[in-house]
Every structure is written in C-alpha cells, then in structure tokens.
Amino acid sequence: xxxxxxxxxxxxxxxxxxxxxxxxFQHQLATEVLLALxxxxxxxxxxxxxxxxxxxxxxxxAFRLLFVTWLAGPLEAKKVAELTGMSRAAVSNLSKxxxxxxxxxxxxxxxxGRSVLLSLTDRGQREVVEVFRAQNEREHEWTxxxxxxxxxxxxxxxxxxxxxxxxxxxxxxx
Numbered sequence: 001x002x003x004x005x006x007x008x009x010x011x012x013x014x015x016x017x018x019x020x021x022x023x024x025f026q027h028q029l030a031t032e033v034l035l036a037l038x039x040x041x042x043x044x045x046x047x048x049x050x051x052x053x054x055x056x057x058x059x060x061x062a063f064r065l066l067f068v069t070w071l072a073g074p075l076e077a078k079k080v081a082e083l084t085g086m087s088r089a090a091v092s093n094l095s096k097x098x099x100x101x102x103x104x105x106x107x108x109x110x111x112x113g114r115s116v117l118l119s120l121t122d123r124g125q126r127e128v129v130e131v132f133r134a135q136n137e138r139e140h141e142w143t144x145x146x147x148x149x150x151x152x153x154x155x156x157x158x159x160x161x162x163x164x165x166x167x168x169x170x171x172x173x174x
Contacts, residue, residue, distance in 0.1 A: 008039060037158075044142055052135045056127075061086060063131060065094055066103065066120065070128045074119035076109050092116075103127055 001010060012035055016028040025031075049060040058066075064084045069075060072083065081091045095118055098104035103124030109115025120128065143151055 012036070037161075047142075048135060048138055052131065052138055056131060058131070061090065061094055062098060063128075063135070065091060065098065065118075066124060066128045067132065069104065069118050069120055070125065070132075074107075074117050077116045077118055080118055091118075098124070 001014065006014065012032055015035075016032060019025040019031065020028055045060055049063075053060055053063050061084075064086070065080060068080055068083045072079075075083075077091050077095065078088055080086075080095075081088045084091070086094075095104055095106060095116070099106050103121055105119045105121055107117045107119070109117050146154065
C-alpha cells in the first residue's frame with residue numbers, strides 16, 4: 001500500500017508487519033494497544049477542547065485545573081498538579097492567568113509559606129458548572145457507542161493498565 005493511501009489503522013497494521021518481519025520485534029500487540037490508546041486519548045481531548053473549551057476562551061489545561069479545584073478544592077498548587085497530571089510550573093503559570101481572569105483565587109498555603117492554595121471564585125464556580133454541563137454532554141456523545149457494561153470494562157482495563165505499572169520503572173510527572 002502506498003504511503004498516501006494509509007489511514008491510522010492501516011498504518012498500525014503496516015507497522016506491526018514491518019516491526020516483526022524486518023526488525024524482529026515480538027510485542028506488536030503491545031505497540032498496537034498503546035498506539036490505539038494514544039490515538040483515542042488525543043482525539044477525544046482535541047475534540048473536547050475544540051468543541052467545548054476554546055469557544056469559551058479556555059484551554060483543556062485550564063478546564064482540568066478548574067475542574068479539579070472545583071471538585072476537590074481548595075487545594076495546594078502541588079496537589080492540583082498531581083491530580084491534573086500537569087507539572088507544578090504549568091499549574092503556576094496557568095493559575096496566574098486564571099486569577100487575572102477572576103475565576104481562581106490564590107492564597108498563601110496554611111502549612112508552608114512557599115505553598116499556594118487555589119480555590120474558585122464565585123464566577124469561577126459558575127463558569128466550571130456551565131462548561132462541565134457542555135463537556136458532559138459531549139462525553140456522553142463519545143461514549144454512547146459503548147454499552148454501559150463496555151464502558152465499565154474499559155474503565156476497569158485502563159485502571160488495570162495504569163495501576164499495575166510498578167513492575168517497571170515508570171517515569172512521570174508525579
């Protein structure tokens with residue numbers, strides 16, 4: 001098949017064939033699983049950002065920060081970083097813009113003078129509720145192709161993939 005005729009799934013098939021035949025790699029299914037996981041994640045994230053967040057003047061990262069702070073806050077910035085999967089620097093930079101926009105408050109941490117406590121303003125609370133309503137509808141559109149049982153199985157499998165990573169040295173932000 002010519003390169004210009006490839007789509008994502010035919011590329012995955014090509015990659016599996018070449019990795020095995022030409023290079024002797026033995027774990028093509030692992031590659032296929034992680035390519036599919038990455039494609040699904042980036043596709044859904046891009047769609048949510050483009051359909052829900054950018055039209056409202058926010059990014060996916062800003063939503064994640066507001067969402068975590070809304071449901072678990074007030075929180076120290078380092079805990080926001082952990083829960084969102086962002087770096088502390090990203091949370092610090094993003095929170096400055098959100099404070100300037102009037103949707104987030106920053107206060108000195110209670111236990112450490114260097115730490116910062118993040119919480120939503122009343123305006124931020126209203127915004128995140130409205131935005132999540134739109135996002136949740138879009139999430140439902142995405143997941144409605146799966147039965148409830150399939151959705152639960154997918155969550156279970158993804159959880160298993162992530163929580164059993166102690167078998168090797170995983171590198172990450174947290």
